[in-house]
Amino acid sequence: QSALTQPASVSGSLGQSITISCTGTSSDVGSYNFVSWYQQHPGKAPKFMIYEVTKRPSGVSNRFSGSKSGNTASLTISGLQAEDEADYYCCSSAGGTTRWIFGGGTKLTVL
């Protein structure tokens, strides 16, 4: 199964908002509300940012929000800050609760 499709890179200026898309199929993103998003800084482990499409774990800034329409999920970061510069990955359940598929990752550059 191929990875979910994300743009390779996005950029935005300090204080602006950006949106990262994550496109799957009717077998994964389109079938399950189990889409999550992860932030990864260079050389570090991923950090859990969004779960069940729209929910934020405790401690994650409300500048991060998620949504989904059909086979495409999205992560929006508002009020961009320098520390938001990182790689972002989406992940979806694929075929029930035991199989998972990640997106190819998006590099966010904060200008």
Added chain:
Amino acid sequence: EVHLVESGGGLVQPGGSLRLSCAASGFTIRNFWMGWVRQAPGKGLEWVANIKEDGSEKDYVDSVKGRFTISRDNARNSLFLQMNSLRAEDTAVFYCAALSYMAFDIWGQGTVVIVSS
């Protein structure tokens, strides 16, 4: 504070085997599905395997089926990944993770596996 610490990575020849371990602290893994996720050099994340709380269900990405085996020892608060018939394309950082809210909630720092002659 919750932690996951992986170990067991290293350099291995193609066709060889390695056993990765992941020790949890600050929480008990018996309440969680657990999994392994890997990241090849310069590449994205790839889910590898999952195991249910009691070990009764396991699943694997197609590329490792028949070669990798995930297991757990809840009494030792530990997760394992036995990797056999290793290939160059298995070279990656391997992360263990605990799943909650149907997402990979807690991550370890990763252990490096290099498959090369």
